Amino acid sequence: MMMAIDKRKDGSQPDRTRFWDSRRNVILLIGAVVTIFVGLVNISSQNIAWLNVLVGILLTIIAAFGLKSLDDWIILRVREEISKNRPVLSAEEFEEDKYKRVYASYAEVFGLTHENLVIRGTLHDDGSMTVMRQSKLVAHSAGISAVDQYLLSDASQGTIEVNKVECPSSPFRKLSQRVLKATADSLALVIDIAPPLMEGESIEIPIPEKTPPGAISTTYQEMMSRKKSHDYECFHWDITRPTDHLEIKILIPTNLASEHAEPDVWYGPSRIRCVKEFRRISASFKEDRAGTEYKELSLNIPFPVPGLRYAIKWIPNNKKT
Numbered sequence: 001m002m003m004a005i006d007k008r009k010d011g012s013q014p015d016r017t018r019f020w021d022s023r024r025n026v027i028l029l030i031g032a033v034v035t036i037f038v039g040l041v042n043i044s045s046q047n048i049a050w051l052n053v054l055v056g057i058l059l060t061i062i063a064a065f066g067l068k069s070l071d072d073w074i075i076l077r078v079r080e081e082i083s084k085n086r087p088v089l090s091a092e093e094f095e096e097d098k099y100k101r102v103y104a105s106y107a108e109v110f111g112l113t114h115e116n117l118v119i120r121g122t123l124h125d126d127g128s129m130t131v132m133r134q135s136k137l138v139a140h141s142a143g144i145s146a147v148d149q150y151l152l153s154d155a156s157q158g159t160i161e162v163n164k165v166e167c168p169s170s171p172f173r174k175l176s177q178r179v180l181k182a183t184a185d186s187l188a189l190v191i192d193i194a195p196p197l198m199e200g201e202s203i204e205i206p207i208p209e210k211t212p213p214g215a216i217s218t219t220y221q222e223m224m225s226r227k228k229s230h231d232y233e234c235f236h237w238d239i240t241r242p243t244d245h246l247e248i249k250i251l252i253p254t255n256l257a258s259e260h261a262e263p264d265v266w267y268g269p270s271r272i273r274c275v276k277e278f279r280r281i282s283a284s285f286k287e288d289r290a291g292t293e294y295k296e297l298s299l300n301i302p303f304p305v306p307g308l309r310y311a312i313k314w315i316p317n318n319k320k321t
Contacts, residue, residue, distance in 0.1 A: 095280070099303035106242040106306055111141035114243035115202070121235055122251045122294075126213040129235070133207045139197035150240070151179070151187040152209050165191055167203045175203065218256050220318045230271065234264070236311035239304045246304045250312050251294040261287055261314040263299050267307075274308055281310070 107113045115136040122130045137147050167173045174194045179187055189207065197203070217223035217233050224231070235250050263285040265277045281301050290296040297312045304310060 096302060099305075102305070103242050103244060103303045107140045110241050110306075111139065112144060112147065112241055113138050113140060114241060116245050116247075117243050118247045118249075119237055120249045120251075123216060123218075123253060123256060125218065125253060125256070127216050127218050128211050128213045129216055130208070130210045133209070134204070136202050136204050138202040139199055142198050143196045144193065145196040146190055146192050147203070147205075148191070149189045149205060149207060150238070151189055151207070152211055165203060165205050167193070167201070170201055217316055220258075220316050223316055232313045232315050234311045234313040236266070236309050238309050239306050242306055243304050244302070246301045246310065247298070248310065248312055249296065249298045251290055251296055252314065253293060254295055256316055257295045258315045258317050261295075261297050261312065264311040264313055266309045266311065268309060274305075277305060277308060285312075
């Protein structure tokens with residue numbers, strides 16, 4: 001479906017300027033005729049007062065009508081010039097452009113964005129998962145002296161091995177990192193930056209993590225025995241700041257994953273689906289084989305919405321094979 005602006009069947013633009021020009025000329029001609037008539041009448045009738053009033057009213061109406069027509073003509077010409085310079089977008093391009101404008105607005109407000117956020121996870125037979133996160137944080141305002149990243153590991157389990165953080169836009173900056181308790185049971189990685197980032201500068205943060213054994217059910221029976229409120233396993237990611245692209249890729253051993261897998265997107269921990277966004281991302285979900293040992297589930301989303309939680313869901317096999 002193409003977005004177009006009032007075109008003829010042959011694709012040409014209608015020329016309304018001729019219509020408005022001819023209409024304006026007719027109005028001016030009428031005004032000229034009335035003026036000549038008024039002059040003749042005034043001479044012959046010795047300036048009758050009521051006739052002067054009537055003619056004045058007629059001239060006022062004609063003048064007002066003429067100005068309104070002129071305004072319409074100017075507006076029309078402006079619209080036509082705008083239409084000539086506006087690109088014609090498909091429905092898909094129009095939808096993506098809408099999300100791109102939302103991203104740009106959020107970037108201006110937040111002052112800090114993710115560029116190409118990539119999350120790769122590998123599930124192991126013991127129910128642990130190794131997760132590698134790669135992101136580039138870009139400053140959209142000056143004075144960014146610290147950034148934070150929530151970690152998958154809680155305050156008592158899992159291992160955290162933060163790789164060297166880099167600042168490609170300014171390699172001489174001093175960067176230091178520390179892990180803090182964000183809440184009673186969650187951790188956050190904080191990167192201190194000295195001197196602070198200027199607008200347009202960025203830092204790259206690779207973070208490998210490994211969740212503890214048993215964090216994810218490896219069989220259907222194990223999943224059901226935990227009496228969860230849902231009958232699937234999943235990996236999800238929260239969008240906490242404006243992001244231009246999100247890629248989630250999960251490798252599941254072929255002996256652990258059933259054939260059924262799908263994406264989802266939630267408003268938060270309640271796992272209530274955001275229906276409109278689910279429709280947008282569904283087509284970007286892919287299932288494939290990564291060699292003979294793993295099934296690969298991937299989700300690629302341009303301009304994910306801040307505040308939403310994006311997930312990949314699957315049902316474990318009845319038993320390990």
